Amino acid sequence: MVKEYDFKNIVAPLLKWYRSNKRTLPWRITPTPYRVWVSEIMLQQTRVEAVKDYFIRFMDALPTVEALAGCEEEKLLKLWEGLGYYSRARNLQKAAKDILVRFDGKFPTTAKDLQTLAGIGEYTAGAICSIAYGQRVAAVDGNVLRVTARLSENPTVITDREYRKNLTERLTDAYPDVGGDCADFTQSLFELGALVCKPMNPDCGVCPLAKLCRARENGTQKLYPVLPEKREKRREDVYVFLIETDEGFCIRRREQGVLKGMNEFPTHIIQEGESAESVLNEWGMYAFTEIKRKNYRHIFTHIIWNITCVWIKTDAAPFDCYALDEIEEGISLPTAIKQCVDILT
Ligand code: SF4
Structure with a gap:
């Protein structure tokens, strides 16, 4: 008491x-x-x-x-x-x-x-x-x-x-x-x-x-204070694709999961056995050149994303594309996704 x-x-x-x-x-x-x-x-x-x-x-x-x-x-x-x-x-x-x-x-x-x-x-x-x-x-x-x-x-x-x-x-x-x-x-x-x-x-x-x-x-x-027991964060392996075309870089809206409704460079939660190539093929992209990759981590409240950013060039992509300065000035991107841009430097 x-x-x-x-x-x-x-x-x-x-x-x-x-x-x-x-x-x-x-x-x-x-x-x-x-x-x-x-x-x-x-x-x-x-x-x-x-x-x-x-x-x-x-x-x-x-x-x-x-x-x-x-x-x-x-x-x-x-x-x-x-x-x-x-x-x-x-x-x-x-x-x-x-x-x-x-x-x-x-x-x-x-x-x-x-x-x-x-x-x-x-x-x-x-x-x-x-x-x-x-x-x-x-x-x-x-x-x-x-x-x-x-x-x-x-x-x-x-x-x-x-x-x-x-x-x-x-x-x-x-x-x-x-x-x-x-x-x-x-x-x-x-x-x-x-x-x-x-x-x-x-x-x-x-x-x-x-x-x-x-x-x-x-x-x-x-x-004090007495805190609840910590729950282990869920880990997800994620591809963030920096898809470059003549018009710029592809952006789309996230439709589900964490960051739902936000803009993103096309992102994919990796399932066992999936490669970057197989994911791009799934999106109808077969002709592209991979330029560079970079790995980083982003920690959300309940999830940790192990991110592989993949920069590719292609002639045609199934998403809307924007010039980089247009993205910088007018399109909001969550930090987890935006970090991918560092790969360009
Ligand atoms: S209220 Fe916090 S800072 Fe102040 S005496 Fe107590 S424990 Fe120390």
Whole structure:
């Protein structure tokens, strides 16, 4: 039985620490619901440093919900190129269209309404409501789970749904009453997890919550949070074909599997006994010259691709072809596929 931890006690020291230590981040300047939303979606699975430039570029190009809703898909994906997990960008646009239609263009103001939009779950709704609207709604992400598990020495596996639900409720109860404090409290928890209570080496010596932390008191920081057992990633051997014709390089849309709906250089998951030649023959290509090959690896969340990039030249191909500078400027390609271009240098 875990001894109950009172999160109300952390509010004052954490707010004080945050106000003198917070980083200046682009989305913290004018935190409108739209800006908070886009930043939170970008920050899922992506480091803060990597997101900064993307966020600025995205806001310059699409500064409003209306602009996002009306953006051409190819332009949207180009703005997202390199961030990965492209379904996030598609969901952003789907939700923006929905805001125009269902909410008459007004950004929803409650966590309940926000969670009816594509790609917005309990966490993102909590972040928007507390940061942009100053509401007393907790937002529990990986940083918050880590900090709170250490503070309270909670032995529950942090992916446990009931645990997260309970933690969200208890943190919400601890929220301050003033709007600006709510916004800062949410961000102070994120910030402490990112800068001080880091996954591997928590910097307890400078932590504003050191005196309130059970893990620090007992030297058990490394035991928390309790993570689920790791599942082995699936491995796939993949051909990425750089097919060069007089018109340029072949591009097509992925119709299934990981990266479904994205542009690609024609790609094929290799089955036992298949050669590059046999795959090209399957696609109706018999006359081609192989120029070069290159091997590299790309790691997705659940899959590892062992990629063999094959550069061939041919007179005719069964896919649309584009000049290289046209691809660079106007066609978004996922990083796993785009890396293949290095073979040309
Ligand atoms: S004292 Fe250490 S373990 Fe506890 S919250 Fe602070 S940084 Fe994390």
